[in-house]
Amino acid sequence: MSEVKNSFKPMESKPKPILIIGAGLAGLALALSLQKLSIPCTVYEARPKDVRLGGAVMLSPNALRVLDTLGAYARIKSKGYQFETLSMETDERIPMGTYYFGSEQMYGYKGLRIYRRELVHELIAMAEEAGVHMEFEKKYKRVISESEDNIEVEFDDGTIIDAAMLIGTDGIHSQVREYLAPGSKPKYLGQTAIAGAVKTSNVSLPADYKLPVSIAGKAGVFILAPQDIDGSELLAGTQYAVPELTYAESRAISSNPEKMIEMLRRDKADWSELVQSAMENMIPQSMYIWPFYAVPKIESWVSTHSKVVIIGDAAHAIPPTIGQGANQALEEALGLSILLGKGNHVGDLEKWTEHRSERIASLMEMTRKMNNNRLPKAQRDALEESQFWKPNKERPGEEMRWLYEYDVAKELHGLGL
Template identity: 30%
Template sequence: MKKSHSHLQTASMQQEQAAEEIVIAGAGLAGLAVALGLHRKGLRSVVLESSPSLRTSGFAFMAWTNAFRALDALGVGDKLRSKHQQIEGLNVLSSATGEIVQELDLRVQGKRGPHEARCVSRNELLQALEEELPSGTIRYSSKLVSIEEDGNTKILHLADGSTLRAKVLIGCDGINSVVARWLGLAKPLDSGRVATRGHAKYPDGHDIGPKFLQIVGQGFRAGMVPCNDTDVYWFFTWSPSPNDKDADQSAAAMKQFVLTKLRSTKVPNRVLEAVERSEMNDVLAAPLRFRSPLSLLPFAGVISKGNVCVAGDALHPTTPDLAQGACAALEDAVVLARCLGDAILGNGGDGEEERRVEAGLRLYAEARRWRGVQLTGVSYVVGFVQQSDHAVVGFVRDKVMSRVLARMVLMMPDYDCGTLSSSVHRTGE
């Protein structure tokens, strides 16, 4: 028995001493996209996921032009297009008057090519990314809890008591990122708003046109958009009051809360019907948090340090008012895989690999810093204006600013993160 125990202990120590080249914390959109980008570059990575399987909460998200450019770079764009219909237009409706205050064609030509928008199933996207990765890339039930240094190697302590050594660590571990905390990035702030989301099924098909409807004003912001012929995604954000504290106790209570709010306004019946027949998200109500754009400025925020960096929500958590959180995470993945891949493969200049890796991650950080500042700052302001129930703000929004706010929805996706090849290095403006 002692001999067996000694043998197991020795094997465990040998396993801990062998360092993985690249470890990615988090198997969400950012983590799997980074892993796939590196795989396309010919590099192996290990993805640590705290859950026992892929997490699919959230149902769907709007994937705009910039997201599909990133997905095309990763080689899965057409796979997603085949399952999700293209959204042709955006209608912005005032909940106070029931009038459409702005209409946009979402198929117009942008500075870098035609626009594209589809409501993409989060589960479908995660599966598409996972299917392209080598077997064994994702290690489930592996939650990162702390990091320590051993020279240039990072020792990763997991929740089950085991450790893993990493030569490169990439934090894609979400808004409560352990890696972002280790880098010293500022804690995300509470926006004072809360969101719930739902998924309405129409087994026999729906007659909702291929348009994204946004509803603004009177203290809430809502939206509804079809994913395909049978699935419709909707969201509802509001600033909670003490009277709202019991709304998230059950799916039935949350649906009733949303319906009560919507029925007090002039919204179309098809919106109410979608909420009534919907399945609610596992997380009934989630606070909307964001990282202050000021904390990402060069003198304030460290996005990369040595052989460690962050991407996705671990870098730039943002309110959903521009529907750009997931899209920006996919941009991050392509830029990071290109910069890091080129560095490791020796295309990042002369010198030892450690120095090239550090330079590659710095290049990534600087390419993404100002994009993060822009997205988090503008999204917060847009959300504040669109949701406000202040009479003056509402008047200016509906009569003066509606066109500007709607155009902002098209301006942010008009961005090209480039390809995985260093010969085509377009990181937008």
């Protein structure tokens, strides 16, 4: 487990704070890490502290290593479902391979599927215990000015703050990104996930059935994954090629559970009894849709004077297919804090973000291939084998080492940072 070491030497008796916009996973992890380095920071979140957070996140060893460094892993590991592999098979139960989400023996950690609300609430509690200043229902508006010495930031309520830096962890529809790359809107990728929860006992599972599982059928791929501590509840869902929804259309569908269940059951007749039993027993209030978006590659995640930085979904947004969005955001939160703790040397942030961009590009290519794995059978049959993600059959799990063995501090050292 790597340690966050403090080499931050403020030049002022009362240094200006770093402003973090967004109290999601990246923002909270960044704040905790900066606090350990005695670097003053404040987290601002537009939503209420008790906002309802739906769904679960998949944490793989690369992110759990970060949370371990911050002292969070011990507090959350018993609050989610721990597992190592996902089985891939056809709807006729023909094995297709194994996808590793973790392995204590190979990568040091099992995978952990945990409700987003549990994880965020635990990180907020840790931030409060550590004395991190946080303000909720306070919305970032704009950067007034930026120089080599400081940055002035305005909020919707008229507050103006003179700060050391502004860091955007405000998600795929980031307002901070607009300052760095005006007009860089997320691009719809043509696929939308439709999913929710179902009680495990209500699904017609064979006695020897191994979960989690991805089931490839005529209509695409259907996922069943335990997401409660004891596995008593399953994530159940699929993804479809659908036209992009307007904001109003998305809101209307998201507020109509029965409509989402109807969408999920669109190709019900093409699935086995097992999948049909999940479709028939979805918990209405658990339903959600997740359109797949990506952020177009922008020139830099760092402003001219290095006073504004974006990370996580604000910078790159990875579709949820391989479950790496939250994991990459946590890697970047720790990496950025370590860099800032060493002092912001000219070119360091640019060098680090270039490294991060290369890693994200590799994950986007992996995501593209995995999305091909999940196409309807007729479309899958039209593609060459090289267009699909494939496991290493000779050495299972080896194909994931580059992703899961990533150690933030060691990577920075290897970059000379």
